[in-house]
Each structure stands twice: as structure tokens, then as C-alpha cells.
Amino acid sequence: MLLPSLILLAVFVYGFIGWTGYTSMTDSNAMQQLSGQSANFVGTRNYSQLFTGTLPVSARFRTDMVNTVFFTMLFIAVCLGVGMLLAILLDQQIRGEAFFRTVFLFPMALSFVVTGVVWKWLFNPQAGINALPPMLGLPKPEFQWFISQEQWLQFNWQNVFQILLIIILGVVFIVAGYRWLKNRSPYMAGLAGLALLLNGLLTLTGAEFLLTQPAEPKGFNVALLALVIAAGWQMSGYTMAMYLAGLRGISEEIREAARVDGASELGVYRYVVLPLLAPITLSAIIILGHISLKIFDLVYVMGGGDNLFIDMPGINMFFITFRGQEFGVGAAIAMIMLIMVAIVIVPYLATQLRGGSES
Incomplete structure (x- = not known):
């Protein structure tokens, strides 16, 4: 019964990955296909051009890589920090916990497209958040949010x-x-x-x-802060749910034993709770990192695809492939994105499989 699934997986996943990898080492483009010419094998030329070339496409790709690194670090930090804080607050058995848990989880039910539309309006320099201080008699902020060039x-x-x-x-x-x-x-x-x-x-x-x-x-484009806030708002609830499940799985006897030994409430969380939540933190980092490395729709909605200050490799790949019709270069960017995601996911999967086999 597994054979049909394995065949489909081999063809439609790994087969397409292999074909994309081959295309990335050719000069394939729309003009060749329209004229009936075959693509020429160029080896790693597309990759070297992306990292060392002087063309505008290459410079944009390098900006995208820097943006991805900064966005990923800040996005993960915001989601972990806010998610942990919300989980700890809910773990105090507060009144209305079910209501607050639903409220915190609700943004995750939205698509990144909806999130992008809402936060694009909120971060409009001429309206949204910037319009609130004048209503209170305060000077209007000059921060440009997602169109900032700082x-x-x-x-x-x-x-x-x-x-x-x-x-x-x-x-x-x-x-x-x-x-x-x-x-x-x-x-x-x-x-x-x-x-x-x-x-x-x-x-x-x-x-x-x-x-x-x-x-x-x-460098770090300040416009990325708007993107981090929007993405963090949507995914912090997910991290909160993971941490809350972990907190509820920690026996109260363990915490009480730490208190008897003289640990303060802060010490209980620092030396007992947080170490026990380390596997959940690792899982959250893997999932959030995977999301941030291939993010597309939120960036496209907020930046329109032409805002290089919040540009990401996925946006660049889309425009090069489907607007520029440079299939070889677009495939090279796609393979680089795949490698980045694999660097995050493969070690985690290997660790999980090794742990499962040992148990």
C-alpha cells in the first residue's frame, strides 16, 4: 500500500527538486524556449553571479539574504519571548483563561495576506499608528515603518x-x-x-x-521592524500554545520541591521550568525558522514586491522567474532557499529519528 505513495513522493517532490536543481545550472530562459533552442549547461555560474556578480539582480539577491538573516533572528526572538510571557501568564490559572487563550491564538487562524493588509494600514506613515499621537495633543511621529530607508x-x-x-x-x-x-x-x-x-x-x-x-x-533595514511586528503578532499565539502545553505538563511537585529548597519563583522558572521547556523551544525555533526563511505573502502584501527594504528571496525568485523569465537564475534562488530550510530542518529530523530509534 505504501508503494503508490512512495512513487508519487519520488516524482512530485524529489523529482521536481532534482529538475529544479538541474535547471539552476543552465541558462534556461523564455527566449530560448520560444525559439525552440535548448538550454546550455553553465554549472554553478548562476550561483556565483548571485553571490559575487555586479548585476542589479545579484545585488538585490544579496540584500534579500541579509534581510532574511535579520528578519529570521528578530522574528524568532519576538515569537519566543511573547509566546513564553503569554504562556506564563495563562499558567497562573487566571480567570477567563479560555477567553484569553482564544484571543491570543486567533491571529494564527488568519492568512498572512489578511495580516499584511491590516498591518500595512496600521503602519501607514500618514495614518494608522502614526495618527494616534496627534489625537492626544502630541507631535506626529516621523517614523516611516515599512517604507523607511534607514x-x-x-x-x-x-x-x-x-x-x-x-x-x-x-x-x-x-x-x-x-x-x-x-x-x-x-x-x-x-x-x-x-x-x-x-x-x-x-x-x-x-x-x-x-x-x-x-x-x-x-545592513539592517529598519523597515523590517514592521514586518517582524506583523509576523510576530500572527505567530506568537502559536508559540504560546506550545509553551502552555509544556508548562501544564510539568508536575507541580517538581516546582514545589524547588521552592522547598529555597528557590524563589523566578528561580523556579529559571532553573526548573525553562530547562524542561528546552525541547519545546527547539521545536518552536525550527518551525518559526522554516516559516521565516520561505516567507512570501506577507512581504508581498506589505511591500508590493518592489520594496527592497523588506524584500526576501522568495519575492526575488518569483519576479526573476515569472516576470524576468530567467528560469535558470530563478531556480538557483529556489535551490538556495531549499538549502537554507534544509540546514534548519534536517539536523532536527535526524536528532528526532535517532532519539526514536534509541528509545
């Missing part, structure tokens, strides 16, 4: 590899140092020292890994 944390795209290496080495140093403090392992001490040494060399020497010419400034 940029923070600027850096040169040429230095992106150096920045990534510094961040990775910093994380390795922190993790290895923490484990050394717990276990006093010489291996961890050596790893932390090596990471610190390499990080220092990269920082002091200012080594650059040149990717594009001329310099290409990137």
Missing part, C-alpha cells in the same frame, strides 16, 4: 565571510568555554583557546574575502 549595523558585503567566521568562532569559544567550566576538559579548553586566537587574528588583521567590486554596503 539602515543600522552597516557592513561591507565584501567582508561577509570574515564577519561570519568571527561570529562562528565566537559561538565556538562561548560553547567550549562553558563546557570547560562544567567539565574541566582539556579538549574544550584547547578548542576555546584556538577559537579565541583565530577570532583575534581575523579581527586585528582585518582580513577581507573580496566578493564584489566596488564596495557594497549592507
Whole structure:
């Protein structure tokens, strides 16, 4: 009975992924197809052009990648923080809990299209939220929300590899140092020292890994804050439900034992509750990360597809493929998005499968 399903899965999922991967390594476009010409195999040229090319399409893609990183980090942080706070409040057995739980979960029932329409009006610089202070006799805010052109944390795209290496080495140093403090392992001490040494060399020497010419400034586009708020508003209720289920699964005896040992209420949550919620946090990060990496409709509704300050790879891929008719380049962007999602999901699935087989 499984054979038909496996065949359909192989053809319509992995078969199409394979064909997209092949198309991404060709120069396929609409003109070739209309003239009856076959696409030429170009290897990884489309990928190298996206990351190092000087065409406007390439520069837009690199902006999209930076936007995706900042949006993903902020979106996950907002959803986890707000969701945890709401779950803790509801866990206090407050009156009307069912009502509030429904209210907090309601935004999740909406589509991102509806959410985008509502928040686009709320963040209209000439109306919405900006119109409230004048009603109270206060000056009108000048913040432009999703059309803001302000940029923070600027850096040169040429230095992106150096920045990534510094961040990775910093994380390795922190993790290895923490484990050394717990276990006093010489291996961890050596790893932390090596990471610190390499990080220092990269920082002091200012080594650059040149990717594009001329310099290409990137950074955090402040307009993304509007996108983060809208997406966080919709998905925080989902995270709240996950955390609330986890909180209700923690025995009251465990909390009471911590209180008897002298832990304050804050200490109970810090040393008992939060560690027990770690698997739920990981699951939430995986799900939210998957959503943020492939987000499309919310961005399209709020930005119209032409607002580069909140642009995402999915929007770029759509326009290049179906407006620009450059199927090879569009397929390359699609494969890069697939790889980003796989980096998030595959390790989690592997861990779950390993845990299931061991149990």
C-alpha cells in the first residue's frame, strides 16, 4: 500500500527538486524556449553571479539574504519571548483563561495576506499608528515603518565571510568555554583557546574575502521592524500554545520541591521550568525558522514586491522567474532557499529519528 505513495513522493517532490536543481545550472530562459533552442549547461555560474556578480539582480539577491538573516533572528526572538510571557501568564490559572487563550491564538487562524493588509494600514506613515499621537495633543511621529530607508549595523558585503567566521568562532569559544567550566576538559579548553586566537587574528588583521567590486554596503533595514511586528503578532499565539502545553505538563511537585529548597519563583522558572521547556523551544525555533526563511505573502502584501527594504528571496525568485523569465537564475534562488530550510530542518529530523530509534 505504501508503494503508490512512495512513487508519487519520488516524482512530485524529489523529482521536481532534482529538475529544479538541474535547471539552476543552465541558462534556461523564455527566449530560448520560444525559439525552440535548448538550454546550455553553465554549472554553478548562476550561483556565483548571485553571490559575487555586479548585476542589479545579484545585488538585490544579496540584500534579500541579509534581510532574511535579520528578519529570521528578530522574528524568532519576538515569537519566543511573547509566546513564553503569554504562556506564563495563562499558567497562573487566571480567570477567563479560555477567553484569553482564544484571543491570543486567533491571529494564527488568519492568512498572512489578511495580516499584511491590516498591518500595512496600521503602519501607514500618514495614518494608522502614526495618527494616534496627534489625537492626544502630541507631535506626529516621523517614523516611516515599512517604507523607511534607514539602515543600522552597516557592513561591507565584501567582508561577509570574515564577519561570519568571527561570529562562528565566537559561538565556538562561548560553547567550549562553558563546557570547560562544567567539565574541566582539556579538549574544550584547547578548542576555546584556538577559537579565541583565530577570532583575534581575523579581527586585528582585518582580513577581507573580496566578493564584489566596488564596495557594497549592507545592513539592517529598519523597515523590517514592521514586518517582524506583523509576523510576530500572527505567530506568537502559536508559540504560546506550545509553551502552555509544556508548562501544564510539568508536575507541580517538581516546582514545589524547588521552592522547598529555597528557590524563589523566578528561580523556579529559571532553573526548573525553562530547562524542561528546552525541547519545546527547539521545536518552536525550527518551525518559526522554516516559516521565516520561505516567507512570501506577507512581504508581498506589505511591500508590493518592489520594496527592497523588506524584500526576501522568495519575492526575488518569483519576479526573476515569472516576470524576468530567467528560469535558470530563478531556480538557483529556489535551490538556495531549499538549502537554507534544509540546514534548519534536517539536523532536527535526524536528532528526532535517532532519539526514536534509541528509545
